[in-house]
Amino acid sequence: MAASVKLCKVHPVVFFAIVDSYERRSEDSRRVIGTLLGSCEGGVVEVTSSFCVPHQESEEEVAVDMEFARNMYDLHRKVDPNEAIVGWYATGPDVTEHSILIHDYYSRENRTPVHLTVDTSLKDAHMSIVAYTSTKIGVPGSTEGTLFAPVEVEIVYFPPEKLAVDMFLENKNEQGLVEMSSELKQISKAASNISDLLDVMMKYIDDVIAGRIASDHTVGRTLMDMIDSTPQIDPDKLHDMVTDNLKDLLMVSYLSSLSKTQLAIQEKLSNLLLSNS
Amino acid sequence: MEALAIDGGEVEQVQLDGQVLLKIIKHSTSEETGLPAQGVLLGLMKGGGSGVLEITNCFPFPRVTDNADFDETNYQMDMMRHLRNVNIDHLHVGWYQTTYYSSFFNKSFLESQFCYQSSIGEAVVLVYDPTRTNQNEIAIRAFRLSNKVMECYKSGDISLPNCMENNITFETMFPEVPVIIRNSHLAQCLLSELAGQSSQRSSKDFLGLGTSRVLENDVRFLMDSIDTLNQESAKYVVYNRSVARLNNQKMQALAKRQIENRERLQKGERPVPEDDIVRQFQQPPLPPRLDAMVTACQINNYVEQIKDYATQNYAKLFLAESVHRSTSGTE
Numbered sequence: 001m002a003a004s005v006k007l008c009k010v011h012p013v014v015f016f017a018i019v020d021s022y023e024r025r026s027e028d029s030r031r032v033i034g035t036l037l038g039s040c041e042g043g044v045v046e047v048t049s050s051f052c053v054p055h056q057e058s059e060e061e062v063a064v065d066m067e068f069a070r071n072m073y074d075l076h077r078k079v080d081p082n083e084a085i086v087g088w089y090a091t092g093p094d095v096t097e098h099s100i101l102i103h104d105y106y107s108r109e110n111r112t113p114v115h116l117t118v119d120t121s122l123k124d125a126h127m128s129i130v131a132y133t134s135t136k137i138g139v140p141g142s143t144e145g146t147l148f149a150p151v152e153v154e155i156v157y158f159p160p161e162k163l164a165v166d167m168f169l170e171n172k173n174e175q176g177l178v179e180m181s182s183e184l185k186q187i188s189k190a191a192s193n194i195s196d197l198l199d200v201m202m203k204y205i206d207d208v209i210a211g212r213i214a215s216d217h218t219v220g221r222t223l224m225d226m227i228d229s230t231p232q233i234d235p236d237k238l239h240d241m242v243t244d245n246l247k248d249l250l251m252v253s254y255l256s257s258l259s260k261t262q263l264a265i266q267e268k269l270s271n272l273l274l275s276n277s
Numbered sequence: 278m279e280a281l282a283i284d285g286g287e288v289e290q291v292q293l294d295g296q297v298l299l300k301i302i303k304h305s306t307s308e309e310t311g312l313p314a315q316g317v318l319l320g321l322m323k324g325g326g327s328g329v330l331e332i333t334n335c336f337p338f339p340r341v342t343d344n345a346d347f348d349e350t351n352y353q354m355d356m357m358r359h360l361r362n363v364n365i366d367h368l369h370v371g372w373y374q375t376t377y378y379s380s381f382f383n384k385s386f387l388e389s390q391f392c393y394q395s396s397i398g399e400a401v402v403l404v405y406d407p408t409r410t411n412q413n414e415i416a417i418r419a420f421r422l423s424n425k426v427m428e429c430y431k432s433g434d435i436s437l438p439n440c441m442e443n444n445i446t447f448e449t450m451f452p453e454v455p456v457i458i459r460n461s462h463l464a465q466c467l468l469s470e471l472a473g474q475s476s477q478r479s480s481k482d483f484l485g486l487g488t489s490r491v492l493e494n495d496v497r498f499l500m501d502s503i504d505t506l507n508q509e510s511a512k513y514v515v516y517n518r519s520v521a522r523l524n525n526q527k528m529q530a531l532a533k534r535q536i537e538n539r540e541r542l543q544k545g546e547r548p549v550p551e552d553d554i555v556r557q558f559q560q561p562p563l564p565p566r567l568d569a570m571v572t573a574c575q576i577n578n579y580v581e582q583i584k585d586y587a588t589q590n591y592a593k594l595f596l597a598e599s600v601h602r603s604t605s606g607t608e
Contacts, residue, residue: 009403011299011303012299012471013296013299013300013302013303015467015470016299016464016467017296017300018297018468019296019364019461019463019464020294020296020333020334020461020464021363022463023461023463024362024363024364024365028363031382036390048303048307049303051363052363052365053363063363067318068359068471069533071355071359072359075352075355075356075359077338078352079337079338080307081342095315099461100308101405115589120463122466126466126469126470126473127466127467129589131471134557155471155474158306160305160306160407160410160415161299161301161302161303162416163414163415164295164299164302165299165468165471165472166296167415167458168458168460168468169468169472177292177458177459178295178457178458178459178460179457179458180414180417180456180458181414182590183292183414183585183586183589183592184588184589184592186414186589187589187593187596188591191596193317201397203333205548229459230459230601232480233601235601235602238598238602239598240399242594242597243591246591246594248489248492249492249587249590249594250587252492252496252583252587253583253587255548256496256499256579256580256583256584257305257584259499259503259576259580260576260580263447263506263573263576263577266510267446267447
């Protein structure tokens with residue numbers, strides 16, 4: 001058997017796509033399933049993409065549109081040939097018996113498919129995300145069963161993804177919509193973030209000095225390093241550096257506004273020439 | 278391609294699903310650097326005359342291969358058919374493109390948007406800039422072509438009088454549509470789940486003061502565009518000069534012909550017509566104005582970007598100065 005899966009790294013785009021396909025499910029289905037795409041290296045599976053696969057599920061049987069799954073996978077592979085099927089997902093809190101059949105199908109594509117469940121029914125008042133791999137259990141000779149063993153899920157981000165998710169969380173306006181913030185607002189937000197972090201630190205230091213929290217040497221050393229790292233600059237020199245930088249910026253923005261004005265003048269002149277001739 | 282053939286309903290705002298933004302980011306990250314990543318936007322126009330275009334899903338175009346054209350249409354049809362099966366909105370509402378350093382205003386951009394907008398009235402193009410996103414702001418913008426520009430381009434008449442009549446300048450050619458992002462309630466639950474799990478915050482490089490590299494790049498691109506525009510205007514100057522010279526020559530030839538004709542009349546012969554002279558001195562074609570306008574749009578874009586970037590850096594510099602002043606003040 002191939003190396004067993006120890007860790008499952010998932011990108012947030014996958015979760016959003018899963019939630020979206022759950023919201024768009026047809027009326028009679030209770031849950032949706034789909035394929036997970038990504039790459040697998042060592043014991044670590046990285047899931048970067050997903051798509052929904054239509055299926056029907058009733059008490060006795062389950063039918064999955066495999067043709068659809070294969071076609072969609074081919075289409076996706078045209079865009080990114082490096083993506084492979086690494087498993088499948090299902091919404092809903094539990095792993096059911098039907099899941100075993102679906103998992104079997106995916107085992108044909110990949111030796112150790114990962115099964116990801118996202119609890120969209122919000123049991124326990126939060127959306128639990130669990131990943132499983134299957135192993136065979138049972139006594140050799142008699143009927144074998146399948147055990148779905150949980151695997152650790154880690155959410156990984158490309159740096160722009162992290163920015164996007166942070167933005168979704170922080171920039172909500174009254175109607176729950178996310179607005180793009182202007183440049184100055186971003187600066188003020190970053191500055192207030194740092195100010196908050198500094199407050200936390202100051203409180204910690206006060207507590208340690210007052211004896212409420214036990215002092216920790218490594219933390220103390222890190223704090224010392226941090227304070228030493230701010231460069232000691234003569235205030236006049238600092239002022240000079242800042243004004244130099246300011247002058248550079250001002251010059252560049254002046255020159256660029258000049259080019260824009262030049263464009264406007266050219267338009268006006270050609271219009272004038274035309275109306276005169 | 279599903280063609281809606283609705284004629285230019287005004288789009289005042291673009292409402293993007295969080296999922297679409299993440300998919301675009303993922304596509305641009307997985308594409309090799311230097312190649313623009315393009316794809317199709319799916320969604321629908323929100324009813325009730327609100328002018329809001331909802332974009333609910335998207336899919337990427339495959340990389341251009343040898344038999345590009347054939348693959349593309351088939352690929353699109355296949356993709357749309359499959360998405361329809363899973364209840365995803367299968368109406369085209371535009372396309373997206375990634376760009377580097379915001380240098381996306383060129384003729385092919387204009388043509389593609391024109392194609393989309395002529396078949397689908399509300400088509401928008403989403404431009405995502407990963408280089409600007411590195412500076413800690415997600416740079417995603419939506420553009421359309423104004424209706425007047427559509428008409429002019431369709432009629433092929435982009436000459437000066439036409440533009441002046443319809444008030445098309447480089448500023449009004451590509452009106453920008455504000456983008457707002459919407460997440461459904463279930464997606465909000467997902468977000469709180471994700472927030473609970475991940476503790477690292479985004480990088481702190483944002484408040485760093487190293488501004489020159491980005492500024493240099495922007496200014497370099499600006500200079501390139503200005504050079505291009507300069508060449509266009511030089512072409513126009515040359516054209517003007519040649520027209521003047523041609524007119525001069527025509528006048529001289531006509532005058533000579535008239536003198537000849539007067540002599541002939543005196544001698545009693547028939548005057549020679551002047552038509553062949555007119556035919557000899559044909560006007561040269563007017564240089565196309567479209568390239569110049571598109572370059573002007575691009576220059577405008579760079580200038581705006583530089584100004585925004587400079588604004589941010591003023592703030593950063595003042596912040597840094599006051600922080601240092603307070604630390605040195607307490608020592």
